[in-house]
Amino acid sequence: MVGLARYPDSAFPGELRQVNLADAAALEAALAGLAEEYFDGLVNNVGSVHLAALDDAEWASLEAAMRLNLGTALALTQAVLPGLRAQGWGRIVRIRGG
Numbered sequence: 182m183v184g185l186a187r188y189p190d191s192a193f194p195g196e197l198r199q200v201n202l203a204d205a206a207a208l209e210a211a212l213a214g215l216a217e218e219y220f221d222g223l224v225n226n227v228g229s230v231h232l233a234a235l236d237d238a239e240w241a242s243l244e245a246a247m248r249l250n251l252g253t254a255l256a257l258t259q260a261v262l263p264g265l266r267a268q269g270w271g272r273i274v275r276i277r278g279g
């Protein structure tokens with residue numbers, strides 16, 4: 182099991198690669214070569230929430246949250262999908278918390 186996370190967690194039951202998922206360049210570097218590795222599936226469990234009153238909400242915050250929540254899921258899925266297709270099966274699960 183391989184995990185990507187901003188903060189290390191010694192309780193993670195596999196290989197944990199530390200990366201800031203909100204940083205596009207860091208995410209791209211972490212995904213480099215990921216498709217060549219063997220994967221049975223992917224669990225997307227990234228999420229960020231910016232709470233604000235409607236009249237205080239800012240587009241920049243909304244765009245940053247969408248980029249993290251949706252963009253990261255898309256990038257990770259695109260990275261592992263070729264391998265899943267090549268082996269003829271796999272699972273992709275999307276979990277959203279927050």
